[in-house]
Structure formats: structure tokens, C-alpha cells
Amino acid sequence: MPAKKSILITEESILKRNHKKPRHTCFINTIIGCILIKLVFLVIAAKYSLIYGRLSANNTSPLPRFDNESCHSFNDGQTNSNLTSLVSPSKVHKVFLNFRGEQLRYNFVSHLTDAFERHRIKFFIDKYEQRGKDVKHLLVRIEESSIALAIFSTRYPESSWCMDELVKMKKLVDQGKLRVIPIFYKVEPKDVRNPNRGSEFGRNFWRLAELVSTTSRREQIKHWLEALECICDKLGLSLGEKSSESDFVYDIVKRVKDAIGLEEEEKSFLGENIKKKSEVSLRLCKKISGDWTGNQRFRSS
Structure with missing residues (x-):
């Protein structure tokens, strides 16, 4: 019985170890989070520029x-x-x-x-x-x-x-x-x-x-x-x-x-640059996310 128990413990520990997240998972999640935050800020900045400019046009103080x-x-x-x-x-x-x-x-x-x-x-x-x-x-x-x-x-x-x-x-x-x-x-x-x-x-x-x-x-x-x-x-x-x-x-x-x-x-050139940077950031996010998902599947199998 002690031998069987030790064998079971060993198998359970192996299974738990196999289901643990890779060490680099936190690092990858941090990179993805930073890129997503940057993307959000770019979009907000572009919208703020448009809204603020219109407010400036409509709220000109009396001269x-x-x-x-x-x-x-x-x-x-x-x-x-x-x-x-x-x-x-x-x-x-x-x-x-x-x-x-x-x-x-x-x-x-x-x-x-x-x-x-x-x-x-x-x-x-x-x-x-x-x-x-x-x-x-x-x-x-x-x-x-x-x-x-x-x-x-x-x-x-x-x-x-x-x-x-x-x-x-x-x-x-x-x-x-x-x-x-x-x-x-x-x-x-x-x-x-x-x-x-x-x-x-x-x-x-x-x-x-x-x-x-x-x-x-x-x-x-x-x-x-x-x-x-x-x-x-x-x-x-x-x-x-x-x-x-x-x-x-x-x-x-x-x-x-x-x-x-x-x-x-x-102005159009500036807008296009912001759009291109957003697209590049989004593609990079998807690529990293896809690589990470594939790596997880490989480890699970």
C-alpha cells in the first residue's frame, strides 16, 4: 500500500506540474497588456483631437x-x-x-x-x-x-x-x-x-x-x-x-x-500615421496572442 500511495502521489504531482502555466506566460501577458493600452491611448488621442477642435470652433469667445x-x-x-x-x-x-x-x-x-x-x-x-x-x-x-x-x-x-x-x-x-x-x-x-x-x-x-x-x-x-x-x-x-x-x-x-x-x-498625414500605428499594434497583439495560444496547445498535448 505505501508503494502504491507513493506512485499515486508521483502521478498526481506530474499531472499538476504539467498543467502549471509556463514561466514566460506572465511576461507575454504583460507585453500584450502594454500594447493594448498603447493602442487604446492612440484611439482616444485621435478622437480627443477631433472633439476638442470642434469645441474650439464652436466656442470662440466674443472678440x-x-x-x-x-x-x-x-x-x-x-x-x-x-x-x-x-x-x-x-x-x-x-x-x-x-x-x-x-x-x-x-x-x-x-x-x-x-x-x-x-x-x-x-x-x-x-x-x-x-x-x-x-x-x-x-x-x-x-x-x-x-x-x-x-x-x-x-x-x-x-x-x-x-x-x-x-x-x-x-x-x-x-x-x-x-x-x-x-x-x-x-x-x-x-x-x-x-x-x-x-x-x-x-x-x-x-x-x-x-x-x-x-x-x-x-x-x-x-x-x-x-x-x-x-x-x-x-x-x-x-x-x-x-x-x-x-x-x-x-x-x-x-x-x-x-x-x-x-x-x-x-492633418490628413497625421491621421494616417495614427491609423497605421494602431493597425500595426493590433496585428502585433494578434500575432503574440496566436503564438501564445499555439504554445499552450502544444504543451497541453
Whole structure:
């Protein structure tokens, strides 16, 4: 009897040992779990980007108004609020208009914004003027935009706010966060890039510089000159004295739509990359799971 009992114990122990999980099972389960968690995070991130972007488009706060010294650059564009195309989680396709309001508001810019509305292009332009507002409100609107139009005219450098906006635009361009299209409205690009007293644009610039030429603001003038040079180096559009403004407006709209198309391609490329990574992770999960299942069957047999 003792011998039989020992034999039975030995067989039972063998059977139990055979049904124990392989030592590497926990390691494989950990790998599968990590991959599945990463996959879930990728899917959540993609959905969050879409939802957050739409919320940003639909919940744009009321825009401030600015006094006559400002470049007067934007309106909430309520008539264009249906456009919800996305560039990134924090931006929609908004075009920031940077221009000298007292010179262009009721002629050229009004025709341009009408064309934007017809083509459903969301833009910022302040239609009202109110004193006492801070330029910081204006700079926030530049950050919220994906494209900016710097519309240079002879009276553009009369406004320190116009120039400060331009400095902000240059900073965002350097960071890769903004596309700027320079528009030369009846002014020579070379006179804008290197303002001198031989041109009306240059005379207005240096007149403004003299007004702010204190020790604490000389650095600001340097930033203005750097911004003019940087933005003028971009591919822009120029209107001569005897050119057709209607054709010029059409060219600007086309250029903006092309720029929006480039943003769309970048967004699509990012989405495709996320999708491909998700598919690769899923296939890897299935492969590891299949290998593990096959190994278990082999051991059971």
C-alpha cells in the first residue's frame, strides 16, 4: 500500500506540474497588456483631437474691440462659423488680417472680406473701434489663427500696433505655428523690406520710430525691422497702382485656399500615421496572442 500511495502521489504531482502555466506566460501577458493600452491611448488621442477642435470652433469667445491706434485686425466671422475644418486641436482655419484700418477698411479690405465670406473662409477682422483696449487681446487672436495676411500699404507703419502684430507673427512663423502671406497694396516690396526716407512707407516708419525712440524702446524698433525683413522674404502678392483690385482679391482668395489645402494635407498625414500605428499594434497583439495560444496547445498535448 505505501508503494502504491507513493506512485499515486508521483502521478498526481506530474499531472499538476504539467498543467502549471509556463514561466514566460506572465511576461507575454504583460507585453500584450502594454500594447493594448498603447493602442487604446492612440484611439482616444485621435478622437480627443477631433472633439476638442470642434469645441474650439464652436466656442470662440466674443472678440474685443480696439481703438484707432490698432491695426484693427479682426471680426469673429460669425457668418463663417459653420466651417469646422481643423488644423490642430487648438486651431481652426482662421485667417488673421493685419492692415491699417484708417486707410483700407472701407475699400480694399471690405471687398476682400466679402470674398472670404462667399468662399466660406473663416477670418478675423474688427469691424468696430473702441478706445482703451489692450494689444494683448489682439496677439491672442494671432495665436488662434493658422494663416495671417500682412497687408502692407503706405500708411501701415503709422500704427505701432500694426508693427507689434507683425513682430508676433514673425515669432510664430519662426516656431512653425503660423503661415504668413505678405500682401503689398500699392507699395513696393523693397520699400517695405528696407524702409528708408526715400519712400512714403519708409518716411512713415521712421516718423513712428522717432516717437518711440527712447532708451527702453530702441529694442522694439529693432524687432520691427527684423519682422519687416522676415515677412517680406515670404512669397507674397503685389498690387500696382494701375492693377485690377478685383483680380487681386481673387488671387488672394486662391492663395489662402491653397494654404488651407496644405494644412489639410498635413492633418490628413497625421491621421494616417495614427491609423497605421494602431493597425500595426493590433496585428502585433494578434500575432503574440496566436503564438501564445499555439504554445499552450502544444504543451497541453
